[in-house]
Amino acid sequence: MMIDRAVVEKVAQLSRLALDEKEIELYIKQLNDILSTMEILKSIDTEGIAPLAHVLPLKNVMRADEVQPSMAKKEILANAPDEIEGMFGVPKIV
Amino acid sequence: MSDYEVIIGLEVHVELKTATKIFCGCTTAFGGEPNTHVCPVCLGLPGTLPILNQKVLEYAVKAGLALNCQIAEYSKFDRKNYFYPDLTKAYQISQYDLPIAEHGYIDIIVGGKEKRIGITRIHMEEDAGKLVHQGSTITTASGSLADYNRAGIPLIEIVSEPDMRSAEEVKAYLEMLKAIIEYIGVSDARMEQGSLRCDVNLSLRPFGQAVFGTRAEIKNLNSFRSVERAIKYEIARQEDILNDGGQVVQETRTWDETKGQTFSLRSKEDSDDYRYFPEPDLPPIIVDKAWVEQLRQDLPELPSAKKMRLITEDHLPEYDASIITASKGTADFYDGLRKHYDDAKKAANWIMGELMAKMNSQNVDWSELKIIPENMAQLLSELDKGAISGKIAKEVFAEMFDTGKKAAEIIKEKGLVQISDTNAISTVIDDVLANNPKSVEDFKGGKKQAMGFLVGQVMKATKGQANPAVVNQLLNEKLSML
Ligand SMILES: [Zn+2]
Numbered sequence: 001m002m003i004d005r006a007v008v009e010k011v012a013q014l015s016r017l018a019l020d021e022k023e024i025e026l027y028i029k030q031l032n033d034i035l036s037t038m039e040i041l042k043s044i045d046t047e048g049i050a051p052l053a054h055v056l057p058l059k060n061v062m063r064a065d066e067v068q069p070s071m072a073k074k075e076i077l078a079n080a081p082d083e084i085e086g087m088f089g090v091p092k093i094v
Numbered sequence: 095m096s097d098y099e100v101i102i103g104l105e106v107h108v109e110l111k112t113a114t115k116i117f118c119g120c121t122t123a124f125g126g127e128p129n130t131h132v133c134p135v136c137l138g139l140p141g142t143l144p145i146l147n148q149k150v151l152e153y154a155v156k157a158g159l160a161l162n163c164q165i166a167e168y169s170k171f172d173r174k175n176y177f178y179p180d181l182t183k184a185y186q187i188s189q190y191d192l193p194i195a196e197h198g199y200i201d202i203i204v205g206g207k208e209k210r211i212g213i214t215r216i217h218m219e220e221d222a223g224k225l226v227h228q229g230s231t232i233t234t235a236s237g238s239l240a241d242y243n244r245a246g247i248p249l250i251e252i253v254s255e256p257d258m259r260s261a262e263e264v265k266a267y268l269e270m271l272k273a274i275i276e277y278i279g280v281s282d283a284r285m286e287q288g289s290l291r292c293d294v295n296l297s298l299r300p301f302g303q304a305v306f307g308t309r310a311e312i313k314n315l316n317s318f319r320s321v322e323r324a325i326k327y328e329i330a331r332q333e334d335i336l337n338d339g340g341q342v343v344q345e346t347r348t349w350d351e352t353k354g355q356t357f358s359l360r361s362k363e364d365s366d367d368y369r370y371f372p373e374p375d376l377p378p379i380i381v382d383k384a385w386v387e388q389l390r391q392d393l394p395e396l397p398s399a400k401k402m403r404l405i406t407e408d409h410l411p412e413y414d415a416s417i418i419t420a421s422k423g424t425a426d427f428y429d430g431l432r433k434h435y436d437d438a439k440k441a442a443n444w445i446m447g448e449l450m451a452k453m454n455s456q457n458v459d460w461s462e463l464k465i466i467p468e469n470m471a472q473l474l475s476e477l478d479k480g481a482i483s484g485k486i487a488k489e490v491f492a493e494m495f496d497t498g499k500k501a502a503e504i505i506k507e508k509g510l511v512q513i514s515d516t517n518a519i520s521t522v523i524d525d526v527l528a529n530n531p532k533s534v535e536d537f538k539g540g541k542k543q544a545m546g547f548l549v550g551q552v553m554k555a556t557k558g559q560a561n562p563a564v565v566n567q568l569l570n571e572k573l574s575m576l
Contacts, residue, residue: 014367016177053170053192058377065112065149068119071133086128087226087239090179 003031098298098336100329101306102264103256106271107249108281109221109289110153115246116220117144117187117376122248124287128241136220136246138183143375146171150248151194151379152389153280154218157250158195159390160278161213161271168380169194171218171373179240180222188251189217190370194379200274201398202266203416211267212255221247250280256295256306261325268292268318269420273397276422285317292321297342298332307332308342312356314349324349328356400425408438417446423460424450430467435474444474448488452495464498465491473501481505482512485558514561516568519552522560523568526551527576537573545569 008027012019019027070076073086082089112122118135135142158165172190198213223242252271258264272290275283283290297309312328315321327349332342347356395403397419404415418428424445431441449465452458473494477487482505490504505511513519526548527534537544552565 014175014177014369053372053378054374054376056377059380061145061377062148062151063119063145065114065147066119067114067121068133070120070131071137073127073130073132076129076132076137084239087241088129088179090225090238090240092237093179093225093227 002035003028007031096329096333097300098307098329098333099301099303100259101256101297101299101309102258102260102325103295104252104254104258104264104267105293105295106252106254106268107221107291107293108157108252108275108283110150110248110250111279111281112147112149112153112248114147114149116147116150116218116248117246120246126243128239128243131243132245136182137242144187144373146376146379147248150218151381153248154194154216154250155381155386156278156280156389156393157252157275158198158216159386160274160393160396161195161198161200161216161252163195163198163213163216165195165381165386166192167383168192168378170378171376172370173373174219175369176367178222179238180225180245182223182242182245186220186222187373187376188219188370193217194381200267200270202263202270204260204262204266209257209263211257211263214253214255216250216252219249219251221245221249256297261322261329264294264325265318265322268321270397273420273422277394277396277425279394285315288316291315294321294325294328296325296328296332298329298336307336308344310342310344310356311346312349313346313359316351320349320351323354324356327354331356397425404428404438408432408442410438410442414439414442414446418442421460423463427460427463427467431471431474434468434471437474437478440474440478444470444491448491449495452492464496465494466498469494469498469500476501476505480512480514480561483558483560483562486512509559511559512561513556513559514564516564519556519560519564520568520572522552522555523565523572526555527572534573534576538576545573548573 005024005028008019008024008031012024012027077083077086077088080088114120115122115131115136118133120131120133120136123131135144155165169189169192171187173185174188174190175185177184193215195216196214198216199210200213201208201210203209221244223240223245226239226241228236228238254267258267272283272285275281275290281289285292292315294312294315295309296312297307299305299307310328310332312324315324328347335342343358346359348359349356401412401415401419404410404418405412408415410418417424419425427449428441428445431445432438435441449470453460453463470491473487473490476482476490477484482490486505490501493499493504494501530548530551533544533547537548548569549562549565552560552569553562
């Protein structure tokens with residue numbers, strides 16, 4: 001068992017997820033299943049193969065430093081749950 | 095003398111002076127209405143893709159070269175995951191294990207001794223948005239308001255080795271770092287305006303101990319002065335804890351400028367908690383070696399080289415050379431002045447004296463300066479020619495500083511031209527001697543200070559415009575003949 005209750009609780013906390021007992025049990029099992037499957041990869045010989053940072057054969061995709069119009073403020077704030085003085089209102093942080 | 099050695103490393107964030115944000119075309123202009131420089135990319139809306147601004151890469155490489163780093167041939171972006179409302183995506187695009195530059199250094203001078211401070215790495219990342227807390231402090235606030243104009247502004251983070259041992263070394267390092275960044279023109283690097291931000295990692299250890307003690311990270315330092323004060327406070331705080339047999343807690347502390355203290359903000363999340371992983375939306379960066387070499391060749395003269403040049407070629411004292419080269423503004427003004435004026439030492443004196451004093455007292459920045467080097471050169475030439483006295487030159491300078499007018503114009507307008515004409519001065523002296531018989535008697539009776547009084551009277555009668563050397567000479571001659 002690679003994932004125990006403590007790990008699930010910690011990851012849930014970092015992800016701001018409130019899990020109940022049943023969910024914690026479920027995730028312990030599911031995450032361990034996923035990791036066991038991933039373990040299969042370890043049997044592959046990767047000696048001499050450079051680590052891969054990106055799956056596509058792309059590099060140096062860049063844009064020129066030229067200003068483009070931003071989005072209208074009204075649209076930007078359209079999905080804000082709580083708009084106050086042109087800003088996104090968010091609940092108490094700490 | 096303390097029993098503990100102070101270990102300090104810095105993390106400096108520098109806002110790059112690009113026109114657009116790091117991954118989208120939104121402007122980086124400062125001071126827009128909240129949320130007007132925002133688009134789906136920098137707001138992190140689903141389905142959007144970031145594209146790297148090539149200027150950001152160029153500036154980061156330039157900074158790496160100027161700070162003596164090795165530029166990575168292969169570099170990539172990573173996601174740094176954490177929840178905070180200034181970050182819309184719940185992750186920041188940063189660089190983790192393959193930063194753009196590593197293994198650099200800055201040479202500083204403290205107490206006349208040179209010291210090399212290592213630079214661990216430089217990486218590129220995006221800035222977060224700005225939060226306004228509704229209430230007096232973050233802990234008592236009822237909620238916060240988010241403005242994302244700053245989200246996505248390009249930053250480089252420059253991480254030093256834990257090589258600094260005192261607040262003085264930190265100050266010297268920061269000043270040199272700021273000067274280099276200004277010289278290469280990749281940022282305004284102004285701490286008060288947030289374009290240069292500094293976090294301090296500080297720990298203590300008993301002298302002779304090999305391992306470092308537990309460190310605290312200090313944030314919210316908004317000026318060079320607050321960096322110095324916070325370091326001194328934090329050293330004393332950790333010393334007290336250790337002396338009482340306690341243990342320093344690894345945590346983030348915030349500096350309170352008014353109270354002059356650091357306060358615990360939160361215990362430091364382990365770096366694992368950020369769960370870094372490669373950013374799948376951005377392909378890796380493979381820099382072209384020839385391009386890097388070109389950038390290296392195009393680097394301007396840097397502060398240390400310029401300082402050496404001022405010492406060897408202009409024969410300035412080391413102190414003067416340090417001050418003149420400490421900021422790009424000062425150095426540029428000096429260079430401009432020297433283009434039109436030969437006397438290096440006098441040029442330096444006027445910049446470090448009159449000019450910088452006025453700039454400090456009126457809180458004027460180099461970019462806001464009205465007086466231009468060419469006009470300042472004219473003023474000094476007038477002074478050298480003897481057309482005006484030193485005292486008048488300072489008056490003229492003050493007016494030039496305030497209005498930007500040319501020296502000759504002010505001298506003419508105000509009729510300030512120095513009188514060196516012997517006949518004219520001679521007439522005034524005769525009048526003064528006739529009107530002050532008592533002082534003349536005093537002088538003849540051996541009271542030498544009467545001479546000073548008489549010189550003063552002549553200067554007064556000529557509104558300070560008489561050439562003091564001529565006045566002294568003529569007065570001496572006349573008195574000796576009486
Ligand atoms: Zn944008």
